[in-house]
Amino acid sequence: MLPSLRPGDRLLVRYGRETRPGTVVVARLVDGTVVVKRAVERRTAGWWLLSDNPVQGTDSRHRGAVPDADVWGTAVVRVWPWPRLLRDM
Numbered sequence: 001m002l003p004s005l006r007p008g009d010r011l012l013v014r015y016g017r018e019t020r021p022g023t024v025v026v027a028r029l030v031d032g033t034v035v036v037k038r039a040v041e042r043r044t045a046g047w048w049l050l051s052d053n054p055v056q057g058t059d060s061r062h063r064g065a066v067p068d069a070d071v072w073g074t075a076v077v078r079v080w081p082w083p084r085l086l087r088d089m
Contacts, residue, residue: 003051005036009080010078010079013026013072014074019071020039022040040060044065045067046065
């Protein structure tokens with residue numbers, strides 16, 4: 001699967017918005033890295049986040065579940081280079 005986002009894409013992010021499975025989120029992994037990943041499911045320890053392209057990137061498969069407090073916001077739309085709702089990706 002190709003990634004939904006590419007380097008240089010600009011996102012409109014709503015901080016504090018409810019996270020749901022399938023949404024693209026901005027989060028901090030346990031090692032302190034800030035990432036944009038897709039929330040897959042809510043687990044006891046927090047959210048399981050995965051890359052859209054599993055061959056590249058670091059996600060919950062490498063760092064574990066992300067606590068709710070470290071999921072900062074939900075990406076709503078890609079505003080550059082062309083507006084596109086992320087739920088349609």
